[in-house]
Amino acid sequence: MYTGFKHLHSTLAYVLLAGLIISILYVLFAYLQNKGYNRKMALLGLICAHVQFVVGLIIYFVSPLGIKGASGEAMKISTARLYFLEHPLMMLIAIVLITVGYSRAKRLTIPKKQNGTILAFYLLALVIILSRIPWQVWPKGLVG
Ligand code: HEM
Ligand code: HEM
Numbered sequence: 001m002y003t004g005f006k007h008l009h010s011t012l013a014y015v016l017l018a019g020l021i022i023s024i025l026y027v028l029f030a031y032l033q034n035k036g037y038n039r040k041m042a043l044l045g046l047i048c049a050h051v052q053f054v055v056g057l058i059i060y061f062v063s064p065l066g067i068k069g070a071s072g073e074a075m076k077i078s079t080a081r082l083y084f085l086e087h088p089l090m091m092l093i094a095i096v097l098i099t100v101g102y103s104r105a106k107r108l109t110i111p112k113k114q115n116g117t118i119l120a121f122y123l124l125a126l127v128i129i130l131s132r133i134p135w136q137v138w139p140k141g142l143v144g
Pocket of ligand 1 (some may be wrong): 006010012016046049052053056059060063064065079088091092095127133135137
């Protein structure tokens, strides 16, 4: 089960990055060209993020690197700390940002503001996500 979820999680990382970037680019062009707000295009990034979150949560409890790897000693080891603390916590913050951005935009009525809100929240989330991906094992983790 662990291996399966690990593969799913590293595959969904591509899906999330692609989905989020497509959402951001689409909304960016709409913003720049003063076009309407397309909720479905923002929903793409949101759904990818929520699905990855659920899988991440499961992996956190089955992986030796997740909750089982948490200890005072592990706190001093940077890769261990990344897996049991920094990665999950920052990813959670990023996904909360995406969700807050999406639901704020949903409640606004002026398209320029809706697009601007999505841009601000999704871009910040993307930066946070990129900052805490375990780059030493991914993308090559998918084959290895
Ligand atoms: C924004 C969403 C996320 C992205 C893009 C992401 C991406 C990744 C990637 C690329 C890996 C490396 C997988 C590999 O070895 O090939 C990984 C590992 C891991 N992730 Fe995430 N993740 C996300 C969210 C989460 C969340 C929310 C949690 C926990 C609550 C989590 C827990 C873990 C754990 C424990 C590992 C280590 C798994 C292992 O190798 O045993 N992730 N993640
Ligand atoms: C623990 C898991 C999850 C939590 C805590 C969660 C939380 C939330 C929250 C708070 C919202 C509200 C956003 C708003 O104000 O509109 C939302 C919306 C949404 N979530 Fe999740 N979610 C989870 C898992 C999932 C999964 C697995 C999917 C898979 C498809 C998903 C799909 C969606 C969709 C489509 C919406 C937007 C609905 C709309 O258009 O208003 N979520 N979620």
